[in-house]
Amino acid sequence: MRDYGTFDIIGPIMIGPSSSHTAGAARLAKVAGIVAGGKIKKVEFLLHGSFARTYKGHGTDKALVAGILNMDPWDENLKKSFNIAVKEGLKFKFTETDLGNVHPNTVKFIITKEDGNITEVTGSSIGGGNILIFNIDGQNVEFTGEYPTILTRHKDLPGVVSKISSILFEENINIANMRVYRNERGKMATMALETDNLISENIMNKIKKIKEIESVKIINPIKEGIQ
Amino acid sequence: MFVSSGSELIDICSKESIPIWEYSIRKEMEKSELSREDILVRMKKNLNTMLNSSSYAQDKEVKSVSGLIGGDACMLRKYADRGNTLTGDFMVKAMARAMSSSEVNAAMGKIVACPTAGSCGILPAVIISAAEKLNKTEEDMVNCLFTASGVGIIIAKHATMAGAEGGCQAECGSAAAMGSAAVVEMMGGTPEQALDAAAIVIKNILGLVCDPVAGLVEVPCAKRNIAGTVSALTTADVVMAGVKSKIPFDEVIWAMNKVGKQMAPELRETAQGGIAITPTAKKLKKEIFDKKTSL
Numbered sequence: 001m002r003d004y005g006t007f008d009i010i011g012p013i014m015i016g017p018s019s020s021h022t023a024g025a026a027r028l029a030k031v032a033g034i035v036a037g038g039k040i041k042k043v044e045f046l047l048h049g050s051f052a053r054t055y056k057g058h059g060t061d062k063a064l065v066a067g068i069l070n071m072d073p074w075d076e077n078l079k080k081s082f083n084i085a086v087k088e089g090l091k092f093k094f095t096e097t098d099l100g101n102v103h104p105n106t107v108k109f110i111i112t113k114e115d116g117n118i119t120e121v122t123g124s125s126i127g128g129g130n131i132l133i134f135n136i137d138g139q140n141v142e143f144t145g146e147y148p149t150i151l152t153r154h155k156d157l158p159g160v161v162s163k164i165s166s167i168l169f170e171e172n173i174n175i176a177n178m179r180v181y182r183n184e185r186g187k188m189a190t191m192a193l194e195t196d197n198l199i200s201e202n203i204m205n206k207i208k209k210i211k212e213i214e215s216v217k218i219i220n221p222i223k224e225g226i227q
Numbered sequence: 228m229f230v231s232s233g234s235e236l237i238d239i240c241s242k243e244s245i246p247i248w249e250y251s252i253r254k255e256m257e258k259s260e261l262s263r264e265d266i267l268v269r270m271k272k273n274l275n276t277m278l279n280s281s282s283y284a285q286d287k288e289v290k291s292v293s294g295l296i297g298g299d300a301c302m303l304r305k306y307a308d309r310g311n312t313l314t315g316d317f318m319v320k321a322m323a324r325a326m327s328s329s330e331v332n333a334a335m336g337k338i339v340a341c342p343t344a345g346s347c348g349i350l351p352a353v354i355i356s357a358a359e360k361l362n363k364t365e366e367d368m369v370n371c372l373f374t375a376s377g378v379g380i381i382i383a384k385h386a387t388m389a390g391a392e393g394g395c396q397a398e399c400g401s402a403a404a405m406g407s408a409a410v411v412e413m414m415g416g417t418p419e420q421a422l423d424a425a426a427i428v429i430k431n432i433l434g435l436v437c438d439p440v441a442g443l444v445e446v447p448c449a450k451r452n453i454a455g456t457v458s459a460l461t462t463a464d465v466v467m468a469g470v471k472s473k474i475p476f477d478e479v480i481w482a483m484n485k486v487g488k489q490m491a492p493e494l495r496e497t498a499q500g501g502i503a504i505t506p507t508a509k510k511l512k513k514e515i516f517d518k519k520t521s522l
Contacts, residue, residue, distance in 0.1 A: 004229065007376075008383070009375070009388075010341050010376045014337070014338065014340055014344065015337055016335055016338050017292070018344055022335070054441075059292050076337055224272075
């Protein structure tokens with residue numbers, strides 16, 4: 001039996017009309033933007049299932065663009081996100097598609113950054129504004145963004161994971177969940193590490209200094225009253 | 228951990244001589260490790276958002292993104308102001324408030340999901356209207372929201388609050404039950420009476436399906452927020468008169484959960500049954516999606 005808190009019932013404060021199709025979409029896009037990192041030039045949103053069928057009526061499209069613009073699900077500018085995107089020079093496109101056997105509220109982001117690099121992120125809005133990111137650049141990876149999350153891309157060599165966990169231990173950060181993913185032994189691996197405490201930039205920089213680390217992303221929870 | 232049943236909630240509140248709201252605040256402090264003050268500030272923020280959403284569309288006509296609903300809160304408000312209502316200014320103003328939050332939600336405005344976005348009109352309308360009538364303070368309204376959350380937590384533990392899982396009875400039904408219980412405590416009723424009110428509200432909405440036209444949170448959702456508001460307020464009076472629920476709260480929630488599971492998928496937010504498949508609903512759906520390029 002889940003232990004609900006007061007603000008799970010009364011809350012969140014959000015922009016309507018739908019926690020899954022609006023608030024969840026904004027949250028997905030914000031996380032996808034953080035995963036891509038850097039300045040974003042262009043995004044194609046591949047919409048699946050209910051997202052593809054009802055995105056206009058629920059403002060899912062506006063919420064997705066708002067999230068890419070780093071807005072929170074309770075930002076009153078969310079409904080004006082298209083205009084803001086135009087002003088900021090962000091190009092966007094919506095494509096209705098079939099992503100296969102995935103949750104009905106799923107979107108794949110194809111994000112092109114100013115430097116020309118492309119990041120692909122796929123995730124679902126699984127209800128009540130909660131999300132699940134399950135693929136980054138073709139690599140399966142699972143995290144919900146409910147916990148502070150550290151996402152690393154590193155060489156698949158012995159000791160890397162322990163170097164990261166040592167830094168967290170030194171900083172008194174408790175690890176809640178940890179999963180390592182790789183496509184091929186000895187090549188590159190991705191790790192999603194969820195913690196009980198917020199992750200500071202200082203910690204991120206320490207992890208970055210580990211020589212086998214290619215990239216580190218910090219995704220702190222998108223909840224009101226936390227940031 | 229928060230108690231897992233209404234009967235335990237009544238026991239613990241009576242043992243400690245506290246209302247449900249006080250128990251909810253204490254449990255939230257324990258769970259979040261935040262101070263009482265921090266928690267009250269956060270709830271006050273919810274209340275402020277509710278005050279805005281429940282008044283905004285009464286003064287200014289808003290249209291939903293699809294164009295399906297809008298302007299009804301204004302209409303209700305003007306009707307109340309003319310003073311010739313059947314059920315009284317109090318009730319019509321409460322209905323206008325419920326409609327306002329629902330319209331603001333459908334127009335991509337800011338609301339508090341309480342418990343869901345689709346049912347976001349009920350709790351603000353119930354609590355703000357009762358507080359206005361009874362000359363209660365902001366602090367009283369904040370306390371009310373903790374009563375509501377306490378009742379909601381128990382419903383969430385045993386059933387669901389999602390229309391996709393339990394139908395509208397689970398969304399608007401839970402919201403109205405939470406609101407009625409909260410007003411009963413505001414009026415000086417006991418925790419037992421508060422849960423009686425919640426039980427009666429749910430019994431009266433039991434079996435209500437979730438059948439949104441075109442899959443949007445607009446028709447019939449907004450008017451069901453009005454119905455939930457009226458039920459919550461009238462039931463508070465029923466209970467304060469001394470009437471009890473013959474079936475205890477916990478058993479009513481059990482029944483609601485079971486009814487939700489017995490509902491066909493067509494009647495659980497899929498827009499494939501009920502009102503959503505009437506000829507007019509199908510026509511509206513076609514109109515909305517045909518003009519979607521201009522949205």
